[in-house]
Amino acid sequence: MIQNPIRPTLSLDAPGKRHGHLKLPYSRNDSAWGAVMIPITVIVGKPGPTALLTGANHGDEYEGPIALQALAHEIEPEDVTGRLIIVPYMNTPAFRAGTRVSPLDQVNLNRAFPGAPGGSVTQKIAHYFNDTLVPMADLVVDFHSGGKTLDFVPFACAHYLDDATQQAACVAAVTAFNAPYTLMLREIDAVGMYDTAVEEQGKTFVTTELGGGGTATARSAGIAHKGIRNVLKHAGILPGAPEIAPTVMLDMPDDDCYHTAPEAGLIEPMADLGETVTQGQPLARIWPLDRSGAAPAVVHAQRDGVVVARHFPGLVQLGDTLAVLAVEAG
Structure with missing residues (x-):
């Protein structure tokens, strides 16, 4: 067995606070006996639940890494009831390259689960989280934005x-995160996702989309800082009560929420x-790239709703998701 x-x-x-790495041997042209070194902080306090906290599942998404670096720096063992496993740059090769997928094997980590111990770099990372770290956790929080x-x-x-009980626990944790919007998400493609792997192990799972465009803002970083502490307070891992402000509750009732570009263009x-x-x-209107004076393709809303996502930046390819709608929950 591999x-x-x-x-x-x-x-x-071990009790206390430690910083280190997940070391993955990786032989390459510039280092025959090299390694991929994934930063990790573990904080163990009084007995209690374990939270596994991850950012940069995709390497061009930054709110999670910012919030988790701050958490790893600021939180001390005496603050913790339980254990925090903090991995700010889950997909370290992609994070360092500023890309969605790993430059080492062109694999999307968030479509690589459950992974393979003898596979490519990304498949090995997925397998380690799936088979080693997730089973340790009671709560998993994985940060995303639009890249x-x-x-x-x-x-x-x-x-x-x-599982209605598991879903209720996830909804309670997501509500405690208290982002400006709180959504019941219908994924366009859940096969191979970290989300699916975690949920199939029966864990309480929280994920986010906190902006996009391949950067963070003061607002989006602030939402991440507050949200992760709120979830940990909700779980009883950090002391105090979550800081709750009004949030808009949203739902995605069907596949008509997703709108696909019918052609490439501006x-x-x-x-x-x-x-x-x-x-x-x-x-949206999509103007052709190779000529002027032609009529644009027009994409119409397939249902009533709130625009919760859009393609970024200004050019789109045939088949890209152009916009996503959700509806306010009653």
Whole structure:
């Protein structure tokens, strides 16, 4: 049986606060006996639950890494009831390159689960999280934003699950995160996702989309800082009560929420993020790239809803997701 080669350089169980790496041997042209070194902090306090906290599942998404670096620096063992396993740069090769997928094998980590111990670099990372770290956790929080090709209203979200008790626990944790928007998300493609792997192990799972465009803002970083502490307070791992402000509750009732570009071209947005639209209303015009004077393709809203995501930046390819709608929950 093939064993995963990743080894932590620190104890995952010993009391106290430790910083180290998950070391993945990786032989390459410039280092025959090199390694991929994934930063990790483990903080163990009084007995209690374990939270596994990850950012940069995609390497061009920054709110999670910012919030988790701050948490690793600021939180001390005496603050913790339980254990925090903090991995700010889960997909370290992609993070260092500023890319969605790993430059080492061109694999999307968030479509690589459950991974393979004898596979490529990304498949080994997925397998280690799936088989070693996730089983240790009671709560998993995985930060996302839109990266370089999407932009979102800032939301925390849960998924529809077969287990009603597990879904209720996820919804409670997502609500405690208290982003400006709180969403029940219907994924366009859940196969191979970290989300799916975590939920299939029965864990309480929180994920986010906190902006986009391949950068963070003061607002989006602030949402991440507050949200992760709120979730940990909700779980009883950090002291105190979550800081709760009004949030807009959203739902995605069907696949008509997703709008696909019918052709490549230049996007002219006709509805902005957070705007309420009605069925049939134009969401965008797509102007051709190779000629002038031709009529644009017009993409209309397939249902009533709120614009929660849009393609970013200004050019789109055939088949890209152009816009996503959600509806306010009653």
